[in-house]
Amino acid sequence: MAAREYGQYCGVTRALELVGERWALLIVRDLLVGPRRYGELAAGLPRIPTNVLATRLKELQAAGIIRRAPRSRIIIYELTDYGRELEPVVLALGAWGFKAMGDPRDEQVVTPDSMTMALRTAFRPHVAAGLPATAYGTRFGDARLLVRVDGPTLDVARADDLPGSDETVDLAFSAGPGIRRLIAGELDARQAVASGVVEVLHGPDTLLDRFASTFHLAA
Structure with a gap:
């Protein structure tokens, strides 16, 4: 499934191949809050190009991290049990990144x-x-x-x-x-x-x- 392969047999390497592409972890972050429609994901990530969002969603689905589910005549995206295992990783990254945030740009x-x-x-x-x-x-x-x-x-x-x-x-x-x-x-x-x-x-x-x-x- 990986869009990029590093040629190393390692758990960290495999994790990066699955969720290391740009925007992938931010999609996971938002889905950790709850299921989202495509438009809701796009609105929550205002700078993501639509083709990139569509590609990342397909990649994350192929990896078994997210799934599409019908909900009242609409399609929503939600994390699988495997995907929800990323929550402590995302929280730890947030705490680590907080130390280097500094002041926001305009x-x-x-x-x-x-x-x-x-x-x-x-x-x-x-x-x-x-x-x-x-x-x-x-x-x-x-x-x-x-x-x-x-x-x-x-x-x-x-x-x-x-x-x-x-x-x-x-x-x-x-x-x-x-x-x-x-x-x-x-x-x-x-x-x-x-x-x-x-x-x-x-x-x-x-x-x-x-x-x-x-x-x-x-x-």
């Missing part, structure tokens, strides 16, 4: 699926287990997410409208790419609010400390 965007996986990467279940259950309404650029933490369990879902004053969330806030500094521990919650990195929309500011404790990655 043309770089945050998508709901990329932010969902970033939160899953930064989540500390051992810390969350000792904290009260908390629901966050978050907006990171155009990515609006409902983040629920209940003990060591994390659930992240897309939210069409930021809850704001909705009492179903304990804290609603918006942030730009500078949220990286809060997650990295470069800013505490008070500094993040004072500097404008985070804007609290609803709920007590003190819950931002809880968020920062629950989601943390060392830069």
